[in-house]
Amino acid sequence: MLKVTDIHTYYGNIHALKGITMEVHRGEIVTLIGSNGAGKSTTLSTITGLVRSKMGSIFFEDKDITSLSPDQIVKKGISLTPEGREVFPALTVEENLKLGAYIRKDKDGIQSSFDRVYELFPRLHERKKQTAGTLSGGEQQMLAIGRSLMTAPQLLMLDEPSLGLAPKLIETIFELIVSINQQGTTILLVEQNANMALSIANRGYVLETGKIILCDDARALQENDEVRKAYLGDILH
Amino acid sequence: MVTKKRWGERMVMEQLINGLTIGIIYALIAVGYSLVFGILRLVNFSHGSVYAFGAHMSLLFISMEFGIVPAIIASMIFTGMLGIAIDKLSLEPLRMKGSKPIAALITTIGISYIIQNMLMIVFGSETKSFPRLFNYGTVRIFGVNVGSTQIAIFFISLVLLVALTAIIHYTKVGLAMRGVEQNAKASYLMGINVNRVVTFTFFLGGVSAAIAGTLVSGYYQMVSPGMGFMPGLKAFSAAVLGGIGILYGSVIGGLVVGISETFAATYLGGSYRDAVAFIILILVLLVRPNGLFGKKGIKKV
Numbered sequence: 436m437l438k439v440t441d442i443h444t445y446y447g448n449i450h451a452l453k454g455i456t457m458e459v460h461r462g463e464i465v466t467l468i469g470s471n472g473a474g475k476s477t478t479l480s481t482i483t484g485l486v487r488s489k490m491g492s493i494f495f496e497d498k499d500i501t502s503l504s505p506d507q508i509v510k511k512g513i514s515l516t517p518e519g520r521e522v523f524p525a526l527t528v529e530e531n532l533k534l535g536a537y538i539r540k541d542k543d544g545i546q547s548s549f550d551r552v553y554e555l556f557p558r559l560h561e562r563k564k565q566t567a568g569t570l571s572g573g574e575q576q577m578l579a580i581g582r583s584l585m586t587a588p589q590l591l592m593l594d595e596p597s598l599g600l601a602p603k604l605i606e607t608i609f610e611l612i613v614s615i616n617q618q619g620t621t622i623l624l625v626e627q628n629a630n631m632a633l634s635i636a637n638r639g640y641v642l643e644t645g646k647i648i649l650c651d652d653a654r655a656l657q658e659n660d661e662v663r664k665a666y667l668g669d670i671l672h
Numbered sequence: 673m674v675t676k677k678r679w680g681e682r683m684v685m686e687q688l689i690n691g692l693t694i695g696i697i698y699a700l701i702a703v704g705y706s707l708v709f710g711i712l713r714l715v716n717f718s719h720g721s722v723y724a725f726g727a728h729m730s731l732l733f734i735s736m737e738f739g740i741v742p743a744i745i746a747s748m749i750f751t752g753m754l755g756i757a758i759d760k761l762s763l764e765p766l767r768m769k770g771s772k773p774i775a776a777l778i779t780t781i782g783i784s785y786i787i788q789n790m791l792m793i794v795f796g797s798e799t800k801s802f803p804r805l806f807n808y809g810t811v812r813i814f815g816v817n818v819g820s821t822q823i824a825i826f827f828i829s830l831v832l833l834v835a836l837t838a839i840i841h842y843t844k845v846g847l848a849m850r851g852v853e854q855n856a857k858a859s860y861l862m863g864i865n866v867n868r869v870v871t872f873t874f875f876l877g878g879v880s881a882a883i884a885g886t887l888v889s890g891y892y893q894m895v896s897p898g899m900g901f902m903p904g905l906k907a908f909s910a911a912v913l914g915g916i917g918i919l920y921g922s923v924i925g926g927l928v929v930g931i932s933e934t935f936a937a938t939y940l941g942g943s944y945r946d947a948v949a950f951i952i953l954i955l956v957l958l959v960r961p962n963g964l965f966g967k968k969g970i971k972k973v
Contacts, residue, residue, distance in 0.1 A: 485860060509863030521858040523851050534851045537844070538863035586863060 442491030453645040466632040469642030475625040514588035520579040524568030535585025552581040573604040629666040695930020696829040700884040701907030702922035704877035710917040717780040720904020721787035726751040726882030727889040755878025791897035805890025909953040915966025
């Protein structure tokens with residue numbers, strides 16, 4: 436579905452991605468794990484076209500999307516729920532979701548997306564007339580995911596959905612991610628919380644300083660000693 | 673005694689109406705500053721010249737005997753297109769290059785002079801006379817005779833301000849404008865073509881400037897290439913006064929500036945007219961640094 440080949444991305448003189456190659460297949464949950472500054476968010480930003488890679492190519496559904504603009508990439512069916520949620524604070528919950536459906540013209544489809552999002556997140560339905568800035572962190576995260584779903588994505592990319600949330604809420608969010616996946620949306624998940632991410636993912640990539648150092652089944656990564664030591668907070672005896 | 677008091681009251685009333693007339697025009701111009709500032713965090717200093725351009729377009733189309741209303745509509749369209757051209761040819765390339773905000777600011781000042789000079793080349797630098805618009809005699813309101821021109825100016829401006837507000841609050845593109853204003857990055861991620869939204873904003877700014885320029889010209893019955901300078905500065909201060917980026921703030925700022933300068937000119941003398949807008953601006957900013965209705969910590973995302 437998504438095929439990223441040897442992308443190199445720079446921020447000024449900083450060589451942030453040094454040749455990332457990865458693949459996501461339809462129906463999967465794939466996770467990118469790695470420490471802070473490893474290039475996880477940059478990888479997602481490059482796929483969405485928010486930042487440009489200097490080299491390499493990105494194919495989605497066998498079409499080259501490497502040089503498309505962010506709005507064109509959304510239209511192809513890729514949506515990113517950015518780190519830090521980035522909701523529109525002074526707009527209501529409903530208006531935030533409406534902007535998610537900005538590119539769509541199918542009225543019935545938009546309505547059923549609204550229904551689906553409100554079904555997944557009943558909280559958002561209760562607060563639909565409230566401005567997004569007044570929501571709690573967890574609610575804003577739900578709104579950010581809901582807003583992405585309103586674009587009717589085939590591939591949903593989530594950047595640190597657990598960031599700053601209470602453990603109980605993190606569990607809820609992860610359960611929701613699984614059910615979104617079961618409803619047919621492919622997911623690429625970036626997480627600091629590698630344990631949680633690997634527990635719901637099919638496969639995982641491990642990033643270190645802009646390079647992929649490991650790629651395996653999620654279960655195998657969970658059992659890999661190096662990964663456990665570096666990212667799962669496991670102290671080996 | 674009684675007649676003197678009556679005379680005084682009538683004078684106040686008359687000046688209030690004069691102030692409202694000029695104030696609502698400032699409001700129209702101020703809204704143009706506010707719209708662009710809201711989205712780009714950029715003070716578009718070419719706006720005063722866009723306003724002068726609108727007045728000249730109206731003069732051109734009126735002299736071609738289009739009829740007043742079609743002439744104004746044509747001027748709105750052409751001036752709106754000038755707004756689009758300014759953004760597409762100069763500001764968008766700067767944004768794409770990620771240049772510093774100061775570069776865009778200086779560019780708008782440069783464009784302001786380019787437009788003014790083009791107007792001089794095409795129309796001549798002298799002041800030209802403009803027909804009095806909507807001149808159907810006077811009406812008595814609150815014991816004062818008010819010209820139909822003033823009434824027309826007030827209501828046309830009001831209708832336009834309401835229309836602008838409706839566009840921003842009840843249409844899809846308006847929702848996108850508010851989205852871009854609050855979070856440009858998230859707007860990209862929603863698939864919004866941010867550049868197109870910005871361009872549309874410049875179009876709206878041009879349209880409102882064209883109406884303002886035409887109404888002012890129809891009121892004072894004259895047009896000149898440099899006519900946008902003072903009203904542009906005053907409307908900018910009106911926008912800052914109300915809280916730049918906030919539409920109703922700009923409207924109230926415009927009315928405050930218009931009314932206070934009219935009273936200053938009447939009671940303190942004509943030479944105070946131009947200074948008073950800025951004096952009020954400074955006083956308000958000392959007490960409320962973000963303007964009357966401004967929110968704290970406006971930041972470009």
